[in-house]
Amino acid sequence: MTVTDQRQKKTGHQHPEGILGLLGEVFHLPGLSHEHGETDSIVVDDAVRDNSLGIVTVWVALILLWLTTVIQAVLYLQSNSVALLADTAHNLVDALNSVPLLIAFYLATRAASRRFTYGLGRAEDLAGIFIVLSIVYSAYHIMQESIQRFFNPFPLENVGLIALAAFVGFVGNEAVAILQIRVGKRIGSDAMIADGNHARVDGITSLAVFGAVFGSWIGLPILDPIIGVIIGVAIIGIAFQAIKKVFYRLMDAIDPSITSQLEHFASQVEGVEQIIKLRAHWVGHRLFAEITATIDEKRSLVESHSIAQHIRVALIDSIPAMGEVTVQLQPAFVAQSNAGGNLTNSPLLNILPPRYQNQVPSAAPMGAAGLKYDKDGNAAWDEIWTDFCDLALAGGPSHRGTLLEPGIPEDVRANPEEYEKVLQELERGIRMVTGLKVIRSESPGWIGMECESEEMALWLIRAIVVENVSVRRQQKTLYFPAAPHFTLAKEIKNVVTVVAKTNHYWQEHMKGKEATLL
Structure with missing residues (x-):
């Protein structure tokens, strides 16, 4: 079936073709334009x-x-x-x-x-x-x-x-x-x-x-x-x-905002853990993109193919000028190994903790760590980061892209059920990685964590401000962003990540302080 046949079948009638039909589309002339909704526009x-x-x-x-x-x-x-x-x-x-x-x-x-x-x-x-x-x-x-x-x-x-x-x-x-x-x-x-x-x-x-x-x-x-x-x-x-x-x-330059859009829409596809490489260039007025992303190594070949297809569809649907999308998927451990390089016999090994000097731990940001699940299918937040924490700071902010900010009150009121699910998962994750009390904020778009002391709150907030995640303090309680559109694999994981990371460094800081006093 041709494009014309599909269009006639979907709309139930015909329009003039050739120059008259094309100009009718541009100027929305009665009887000549093609305004039949999303399905028809995708066809033509x-x-x-x-x-x-x-x-x-x-x-x-x-x-x-x-x-x-x-x-x-x-x-x-x-x-x-x-x-x-x-x-x-x-x-x-x-x-x-x-x-x-x-x-x-x-x-x-x-x-x-x-x-x-x-x-x-x-x-x-x-x-x-x-x-x-x-x-x-x-x-x-x-x-x-x-x-x-x-x-x-x-x-x-x-x-x-x-x-x-x-x-x-x-x-x-x-x-x-x-x-x-x-x-x-x-x-x-x-x-x-x-x-x-x-x-x-x-x-x-x-x-x-x-x-x-x-x-x-x-x-x-x-x-x-x-x-x-x-x-x-x-x-x-x-x-x-x-x-x-x-x-x-x-010179194959493109608007940086387009690069951000490509990265954003690709990273939102379920199953994508991190976008590690992205290139794009114009061929005439069509945009060609090449994307390399990491996925869980346990994914099957069929699942990997499905993720790649979903990335292509997401970009083509979201960016009107999108032409072709080439997707390469890698298991997370392969990307981390490539990023870490070979440090054998390097004097740089001396800056690593002793237990890491005979292995190649990941130097990727903590946000790149894949999700793990318990027997009930819930995110096992306390099992995701082990020795990953010690090297997390070298990998840059836990959240990549624009600053992760709280949801606006209008969105919170419009999506109360989704917002409640996000709050419950954030509360569960923060409690599992810190053991601290979690507080629901009266202000929409925030969730709080009560620190052990005001000193701890001040120390953490100084560490969090470089992690690309919004944070505010009220005495010894820190508040982190929350919004109805937050997803488990992206924003929720990144908030829990920054809490786990900075709390880890706080604990190490306190151990060092106690050792000095002794």
Whole structure:
């Protein structure tokens, strides 16, 4: 069954295909758009349809910009305004920019081959080089013409035509901006969104030509080259941003927030213990990711395959521009061994406790320790960390990513049952690893642990602040974050981990203090 067949079967009716159908989707035209809910959008939102929509969009933008340019060029010949020339040249450059982008979209539709195993999606990055060069040339030409007009000024002719041309430039560019930004967001193409924003800026600079008209009207023709210089400077700024963006793409850079999203959504998959390696790069407007994660060594081959599939689905569902996801899973002990390296015969062994000098303990953060369960299926918090504690500090914070913070009261009130389950598990875990009294906080989003003394509370809070977990103190009670969305394998484990870790160091601190007194 084809994509079209699936769509018709799910929606129960048909829509116009081709250019009319694609434009109907973009502008939500009655009878032409495809707004049928999540299932249908999943069916139609694939790479082939994205490229088709991108090609149609570039063709429409190209026609609009060329039409705008031709009208403005005719009006320029009647007016001799350098500001209008600058704006006309700018629109011409935008139209030329669409050509390599159009070629890139056509190339991206070609299937991968034995030579181009990723396909030709990166032709979009090469198109960016041509776009940048054309923008730089446009800025040079406009600045040169404007400087000459400073020394050889002459009054404008047909001021009304110049104003009309400026209005035409604004309308044409704004239409292109709306089209490209909408489609760019739909297909996940940053290049098209940027080009749309560029068109919007161009529309605003078209309105700046009115400044030249006003200057001629009040007898100050010098405003004409001044406006030309201002537009030239604006283009230089756009060129700088374009150069930076193209450079980032060519160097396989991605927005760090996307990296955080990839790590977050992958780590939330049940069975994933830690993300130890993550790489991603753009191929055109599709994102390709490679992820290496650790899982419990007791997992079967079928379970491991299922976890890998769930990671792929989670990323593709959560990130619209996601193309392909390659997942490699490793048993936790393999990753820890690789991270620890070989310290045999190394002078660094002298800094380890004697009982570790003839073995290779893990130096990974405590949060990477796999969960263990008792005979009833509950988390055996007091069995997870043994000799792991002594080296935990070398592995960094127990919680990775953004600061682990308490849930907001609105979420707590909206999900009372889930919140209660989180509190019960946190209470159970904290009590098992410390033996201390656990207190329910009156403030939503917190759970308390009563320390043996205020000295202990002060000592612990100084150690906890570097563990990437929120904490607050009230006399000798420490409060840790809690929220309905906390999961056993992630946030709950990390809170119990930081409590176990810092309490362990407190106990060692007290033993050392007592030994000194003796």
